[in-house]
Amino acid sequence: MAYKIAIVGATGNVGREMLDILDERGFPAREVVAVASRRSQGIDVSFGDRTLTCQAIDHYDFSDVDICLMSAGGDVAREWAPKIAAKGCVVIDNSSAWRYDADVPLIVPEVNADAIVGFTRKNIIANPNCSTAQLVVALKPLHDVARIKRVVVSTYQSVSGGGKEAMDELFNQTRAVFVNDPITPEKFTKRIAFNVIPHIDAFMEDGYTKEEWKVLAETKKMLDPKIKVTCTAVRVPVFIGHSESVNIEFENPISAEEARDILREAPGVLVVDKHEDGGYVTPYESAGEDATYVSRIREDATIENGLNMWVVADNLRKGAALNAVQIAEVLVNRGLITPKKAAA
Numbered sequence: 001m002a003y004k005i006a007i008v009g010a011t012g013n014v015g016r017e018m019l020d021i022l023d024e025r026g027f028p029a030r031e032v033v034a035v036a037s038r039r040s041q042g043i044d045v046s047f048g049d050r051t052l053t054c055q056a057i058d059h060y061d062f063s064d065v066d067i068c069l070m071s072a073g074g075d076v077a078r079e080w081a082p083k084i085a086a087k088g089c090v091v092i093d094n095s096s097a098w099r100y101d102a103d104v105p106l107i108v109p110e111v112n113a114d115a116i117v118g119f120t121r122k123n124i125i126a127n128p129n130c131s132t133a134q135l136v137v138a139l140k141p142l143h144d145v146a147r148i149k150r151v152v153v154s155t156y157q158s159v160s161g162g163g164k165e166a167m168d169e170l171f172n173q174t175r176a177v178f179v180n181d182p183i184t185p186e187k188f189t190k191r192i193a194f195n196v197i198p199h200i201d202a203f204m205e206d207g208y209t210k211e212e213w214k215v216l217a218e219t220k221k222m223l224d225p226k227i228k229v230t231c232t233a234v235r236v237p238v239f240i241g242h243s244e245s246v247n248i249e250f251e252n253p254i255s256a257e258e259a260r261d262i263l264r265e266a267p268g269v270l271v272v273d274k275h276e277d278g279g280y281v282t283p284y285e286s287a288g289e290d291a292t293y294v295s296r297i298r299e300d301a302t303i304e305n306g307l308n309m310w311v312v313a314d315n316l317r318k319g320a321a322l323n324a325v326q327i328a329e330v331l332v333n334r335g336l337i338t339p340k341k342a343a344a
C-alpha cells in the first residue's frame with residue numbers, strides 16, 4: 001500500500017527536513033506534493049534525487065491526499081488543518097495550534113503511540129514543541145521505573161527553532177560583529193550573536209513565556225498529568241540542536257547507574273556519558289541525527305531520589321520533522337489509515 005503525502009510548509013526548515021526524512025526512511029509514498037504560500041508557487045524543492053515544484057495552498061485540492069504533514073505556523077494550521085481534514089486527509093501538524101485540544105492526540109511515538117487512535121475525532125494529530133519532544137523521550141523510560149514527581153528544566157534552544165529567518169539573523173549578526181557593521185535585532189528581541197536571550201515566544205500574565213508553558217502542558221498531556229514541571233527557556237547562538245539541563249525528582253529511589261542502564265535500552269535514546277573530556281554530546285554533534293542524546297547523568301544529593309542530566313537532540317528532526325514522519329509511520333504500520341487510491 002502506498003500513500004499520497006502533502007508537505008505544507010515545504011520551503012521551510014522543518015518542511016525540507018520532512019522531505020529528506022520521508023526519502024531516507026523509504027516511507028511508502030506513491031506521490032509527494034510540496035505546498036507552501038503563494039510566494040513560493042513554482043519554487044523547486046528537493047525530494048531525494050527528485051525535484052518537486054511548490055504549489056500554493058490556496059489553489060491546492062487535498063481531496064486525494066492521504067496524509068498532510070503541516071509545518072507552516074499556527075495561523076495556517078488553525079485555518080487549513082480543519083479544511084484539509086474535512087477532505088478525509090489526516091493532518092499531522094507541527095504548530096501549537098491544535099496541541100492542547102482534547103480531541104487532538106499529541107504524540108511522540110516512543111512515549112504515547114497508543115493515544116494516536118483518538119485522531120479519528122478531528123482527523124488531526126499534533127506534534128509537540130521541539131523542547132518537549134526530546135524531553136519526554138528521555139523522561140518516559142525513567143518514569144516507568146521510578147515515577148517522576150517533579151521536573152525542573154532549563155533549555156538552551158538553537159535559532160533554527162525560530163525558522164529560517166532566525167537562522168539568517170544569527171548568521172548576519174555574527175558576520176556584522178566581525179566586520180564592525182551595526183546590529184539591529186529584527187526577529188529576536190535582543191542581539192543573538194555572542195549572546196543568550198532568556199525569552200522565547202510571548203510573555204504570559206504570570207511572567208513565564210508561552211514556550212515555557214508549552215513544555216509543562218505538553219509533558220502532562222503526553223506523559224502524566226500528575227508530573228509537576230517548571231521550565232526556563234533560553235535562546236542560544238547555535239544554529240541547530242536544542243540542549244536541556246534537566247533536574248528530576250522521583251517517588252522511588254533510582255541511582256545514576258540504574259538510570260544509565262534504563263536509558264541505554266530506551267527507544268530513541270543514545271547515552272553518551274563518560275566522565276572525561278568530551279564524554280558528552282553537544283548540539284553541534286546532534287545536528288542531522290535522529291537520536292535524543294543523554295549525557296551527564298548524576299545523582300542530586302540535595303533532594304531525595306533526585307537526578308540531573310543533559311539532554312540534546314536535533315530540533316528540526318526529533319523536535320519536528322522526524323517525529324511527524326514517525327507519527328505517519330504509526331498510522332501506516334498499525335493499519336489505521338487506508339490509501340484513497342492504489343499505487344500506479
Ligand SMILES: NC(=O)c1ccc[n+]([C@@H]2O[C@H](COP(=O)([O-])OP(=O)(O)OC[C@H]3O[C@@H](n4cnc5c(N)ncnc54)[C@H](OP(=O)(O)O)[C@@H]3O)[C@@H](O)[C@H]2O)c1
Pocket residue numbers: 008009010011012013014015035036037038039040041057071072073074076094095096128129130160161162163164165315316319320
Ligand atoms: N523549527 C523547529 O525546531 C520547530 C519545531 C517544532 C515545531 N515547529 C513548527 O513548525 C512550523 C514551521 O517551522 P519552520 O522552522 O519550518 O519555519 P520556516 O522555516 O519559517 O518555514 C515556514 C514555512 O511555512 C510556510 N508558510 C508560511 N505562511 C504560509 C501560508 N500562509 N500558507 C502556506 N504556507 C505558509 C512557508 O512558506 P513560504 O516559503 O512560501 O513563506 C514555509 O514553507 C512552525 O509552526 C513551528 O512552530 C518548528
